Amino acid sequence: MGIQVTSEIKPLKKVLLHKPGEEIENLTPEYLERLLFDDIPFLEVAQQEHDAFAEILRQNGVEVVYLHELAAEVIADEKIKEEFLNQFLDEADIKSEEVRKNVYDYLKSFKSNEELIRKTMAGINKNELPAIEKKSLVDLVDDEYPFVADPMPNLYFTRDPFASIGDGISLNKMYSVTRNRETIYADFIFKYHPEHKGTKRLYNRDFEFSIEGGDILNISETVLAIGISQRTTPQAIERIAERIFFETEGNKIETVLAFDIPKTRAYMHLDTVFTQVDHDKFTIHPQIEGPLKIFELTKGENGKVNILEETMTLQEILSKHLGCDVKLIRCGGGDYVISQREQWNDGSNTLCIKPGEVVVYSRNHVTNKLLVENGVKIHVIPSSELSRGRGGPRCMSMPLVREL
Ligand SMILES: NC(=[NH2+])NCCC[C@H](N)C(=O)O
Numbered sequence: 536m537g538i539q540v541t542s543e544i545k546p547l548k549k550v551l552l553h554k555p556g557e558e559i560e561n562l563t564p565e566y567l568e569r570l571l572f573d574d575i576p577f578l579e580v581a582q583q584e585h586d587a588f589a590e591i592l593r594q595n596g597v598e599v600v601y602l603h604e605l606a607a608e609v610i611a612d613e614k615i616k617e618e619f620l621n622q623f624l625d626e627a628d629i630k631s632e633e634v635r636k637n638v639y640d641y642l643k644s645f646k647s648n649e650e651l652i653r654k655t656m657a658g659i660n661k662n663e664l665p666a667i668e669k670k671s672l673v674d675l676v677d678d679e680y681p682f683v684a685d686p687m688p689n690l691y692f693t694r695d696p697f698a699s700i701g702d703g704i705s706l707n708k709m710y711s712v713t714r715n716r717e718t719i720y721a722d723f724i725f726k727y728h729p730e731h732k733g734t735k736r737l738y739n740r741d742f743e744f745s746i747e748g749g750d751i752l753n754i755s756e757t758v759l760a761i762g763i764s765q766r767t768t769p770q771a772i773e774r775i776a777e778r779i780f781f782e783t784e785g786n787k788i789e790t791v792l793a794f795d796i797p798k799t800r801a802y803m804h805l806d807t808v809f810t811q812v813d814h815d816k817f818t819i820h821p822q823i824e825g826p827l828k829i830f831e832l833t834k835g836e837n838g839k840v841n842i843l844e845e846t847m848t849l850q851e852i853l854s855k856h857l858g859c860d861v862k863l864i865r866c867g868g869g870d871y872v873i874s875q876r877e878q879w880n881d882g883s884n885t886l887c888i889k890p891g892e893v894v895v896y897s898r899n900h901v902t903n904k905l906l907v908e909n910g911v912k913i914h915v916i917p918s919s920e921l922s923r924g925r926g927g928p929r930c931m932s933m934p935l936v937r938e939l
Contacts, residue, residue, distance in 0.1 A: 537702065537730060537731055537734055537935075538699045538701075538702055538703060538704060538731075538734055538935055538936070539699075539701075539702060539935075539936045539937065539939065540699035540700065540701065540753055540934050540935070540936070540937050541701055541753055541755070541756040541787070541937070541939060542753055542754075542755060542756070542937060543752055543753055543754065543810070543811040543887055544811050544812070544813065544814065544887040544889070544890045545889070545890070545937040545938045545939070546596075546888070546889040546937060546938040547592070547595075547597050547886075547887075547888045547889065547934055547936075547937050548596070548597060548598065548936040548937060548938060549597065549598040549599075549600065549934070549935040549936040550592060550597055550598070550599055550600070550932050550933065550934050550935060551600055551601075551602060551605075551693050551932070551933040551934075551935055552585070552588070552589055552592075552599055552600070552601055552602070552691075552693055552931065552932060552933075553601060553602040553603065553690045553691045553693050554582055554585045554586070554589070554601065554691065555576070555578065555581045555582060555585060555688075555690075555691045555921075556578075556603075556653055556656060556657055557578075557653070557656075557657035557658075557686075558656050558657045558658055558686035558687050558688045558690060559575070559576050559578045559581060559686075559688055560578050560657075561657060561658040561660070561682070561686035561688070562575045562576075562686070562688055563575075563681075569713060570685075570686070570688050570689070570713050571688075571689055571711060571713060571714070571924075571925070572688055572689075572923065572924055572925075573923060573925060574923040575923070576920040576921065576923045576924065577919075577920050578920075580919060580920045581920035581921050583917070584916060584917045584918060584919070584920055584921045585691065585921060585931075587916050587917055588894065588916045588921075588928065588931065591894060591914045591916060592888065592894070592932075595888050595889075595892075595914070597888060598936075600935070602690065602693060602720055603649055603652045603653055603656065604649065605720075605724050605728055605731075606652045606720045606723060606724060607647075607648040607649040607651070607652050608648075608728060609723050609724055609727045609728050610648050610651070610652070610723070611648060612727070615723070615727050616648070618723075619719075619723055620639060620642055620643070622719055622722075622723075623642075623655050623684075623716075623719060624638060624639060626715070626716050626719065627683070627684040627685070627716070628684075628685070629683055629684065630673045630674070631667075631671055631673055631674055633667050633674075634664070634667060634674075634683055637664045637665055637667065638659060638664065638683055638684065641659070641663065641664055642654065642655070652720075655684070656686070656687050656690055657686055658682050658684055658685050658686030658687070659682060659683050659684040660681055660682055660683070661681060661682065661683055662681075664683065685713065685716075687713070687714075687716060687717050688924065689713070689714055689717065689924065690717055691921070691924065691926075691931055692749075692924065692926045692930040692931060693931065693932060693933040694748045694749050694806070694926070694929060694930045694931065694932060694933050695707065695709070695714065695717075695747045695748040695749050695766075695804075695930065696709065696714070696717040696718040696720070696721050696747075696748065697718065697721040697725075697748060697933070698748035698751040698933070699753075699933060699934055699935060700737055700751065700753060700759060700788070701753075701756070701785075701786055701787060701788065702734075702735065702785065703734060703735035703736065703737050703783065703786070704721075704725060704734055704735070704736060704737065705736070705737045705738035705746065705748070705751060705775060706718060706721055706722060706725065706736050706738060706739050706740050707738060707740065707745070707746050707747055707748060708738070708739075708740050708741070708742050708743070708744065708745050708746060708771070709745060709747060709766075710745040710747060710765065710766040710767075714747075715740070718740045722740060735783055735784075735785070736783075737775055737778045737779055737783060737786075738771065738774065738775050738778065742771070742774060743770070744768040744770040744771035744774065745766060745767060745768055745771060746761070746766070746767045746768065746771035746772070746775065747764075747766040747767055747804060748933065749762075749766070749803070749804025749805065749806045749807065749926075749929075749930055750762035750764050750766060750767040750804045750805045750806070751805075752805060752806065752810075752811070754792070754811075754853075754856055754857065755856070755857065756787045756788075757787055757788055757789045757790065758788070758789070758790045758792060758856045759779075759788050759790070759791050759792070760791075760792045760794060760805065760856075761775070761791060761792070761793055761794070761805065762793075762794050762796050762804060762805030762808075763793050763794065763795045763796065764796050764798060764802065764803065764804055764805060765798045765799065765800065765802070765803050765804075766803060766804060767804075767805075769793065772791065772793045772832070773832065773840060773842075775791065776791040776832040776840045777838075777840055779791065780833075780834040780840060781834075781838050789833065789834070790831055790832065790833055790856070791831075791832040791833075792829060792830070792831055792832075792852070792856065793829065793830040793831075793832065794827060794829055794852075795827065795828040795829070795830070796808060796823065796827075800925070801820075801878065801879060802820070802823070803925070804930075806884055806929050806930065807820070807878075807881065807883070807884055807930075808820040808823040808878075808883060809823060809849065809863075809883055810883060810884055810885045810886075810887070810893075810929050811887060812864070812885055812887055812891070812893050812906065812911050813887075813890050813891040813910075813911060814857070814859065814890050814891075815857065815859045815860065815861050815862060816861070816862050816863075816864060816891075816909060816911065817849075817853060817861065817862075817863050817864065818863075818864045818865075818866055818882070818883040818885055818902065818906065819849065819863045819864065819865060819866060819883055820866055820874070820878045820883050821865045821866065821867070821869045821874045821878075823849055824848055824849050824850070824863065825846075825847065825848040825849045825850075825851075825852075826846045826847060826848050827846070827847065827848070827849060827852070828844065828845075828846055829844070829845045829846070829847055829852050830842055830843065830844055830845075831843040831845065849863060850863055862909070864902075864905055864906060864909050864911075865905075866878045866882040866883040866899070866902045867882060867899075867901050867902055868901055868902070868905055870901075873901050877898075877899040877901060877902050879925075880896060880898050880899055880918070880922045880927075881896060881899070881922060881925070881926060881927025881928075881930070882895075882896070882899035882901075882902040882927075883902070884926065884927030884928065884929045884930055885906075885927065885928055885929060886927075886928035886929045886931075886932050888914070891910065891911055891912060892911070892912040892913075892914070893906065893911060893912070893913055893914070893928075894913075894914045894915075894916060894928040895913050895914070895915055895916070895927075895928060896915075896916060896918035896921075896922055896927055896928065897915045897916065897917055897918050898918045898919070898922060899918075903915065916928065
């Protein structure tokens with residue numbers, strides 16, 4: 536079936552996850568900020584929490600597939616493996632030819648493709664490779680830095696490197712250098728995996744401007760919402776609208792709604808400030824109620840995208856495009872301290888698995904109680920360690936198939 540996602544809430548059938556691995560143990564205080572973490576999770580517990588997340592999904596009829604497994608299946612073909620290794624090495628920012636050669640030999644020595652993929656994700660420490668004789672200036676200067684290839688600790692946020700839209704994907708150009716390498720895996724899966732090759736690309740990783748999956752919400756079959764955020768640029772949104780309206784076939788989307796949101800870490804993606812939990816209900820960051828600046832992009836004449844600017848409250852804009860009176864549930868109930876705390880721990884980032892049923896983090900107990908009071912069924916997962924990466928259940932999942 537490939538990709539089939541036309542909503543945020545219709546019953547989830549198949550989802551892509553990544554269980555955090557050794558990449559988390561390669562975080563050190565010095566590089567936390569650049570790697571977009573605020574703390575170092577305890578891996579063993581993070582993995583237990585992640586397993587609990589996957590188990591709840593399975594118990595609710597969702598097929599769970601893992602990123603490293605799909606990628607390993609792709610590189611079972613020797614020619615594709617070669618291409619993958621070269622791509623990985625090209626983008627790993629390896630400073631010298633000799634080191635590159637050593638990394639290549641090292642990766643080639645892995646017997647298991649899953650372990651090989653895991654290694655590319657985990658990062659490669661200098662001490663895993665044979666020592667080189669330091670001849671070039673760069674080898675001599677670069678002595679302190681521990682890695683020859685950086686870890687990719689944000690991989691467990693599978694929501695961001697690509698996004699399912701209808702029967703296609705947006706293969707994203709990421710905002711940060713550290714996350715841009717994550718999109719190599721999806722690139723190969725959508726190029727070569729038997730179940731996914733040939734999937735329509737509404738955006739591509741070699742396009743110029745950044746866009747991330749956390750900003751992309753399938754409001755309905757015909758309306759796609761995208762945040763103009765710290766991570767996603769207005770240029771990328773206009774480009775994806777052109778691709779949808781004029782350059783690719785079979786799309787049902789008639790309106791791309793661009794939401795102008797603050798460009799700060801607490802608001803990093805659109806899904807950090809609101810997520811849909813039922814036909815007519817959303818959880819939100821209380822400070823996003825608006826009025827907000829919204830841009831409606833629609834198909835115009837002669838290959839031009841029409842843009843209509845409006846100022847509306849979040850309640851008005853969502854009601855208008857869903858065709859019903861939408862209720863907004865405030866994260867933390869709107870109390871300043873509680874909402875700041877719970878939103879920071881992704882209290883408004885829930886994963887809807889069917890209308891009115893969501894997966895939430897245990898630590899956001901005030902918001903969770905409010906959801907229940909509002910008739911939403913919650914599936915609670917442990918959250919001490921996973922939450923340290925600043926992403927919640929929606930960020931940690933990429934739906935591949937939802938019921939139509
Ligand atoms: N869709 C999301 N909200 N993703 C959250 C990603 C968090 C990750 N540490 C980052 O900064 O990129």
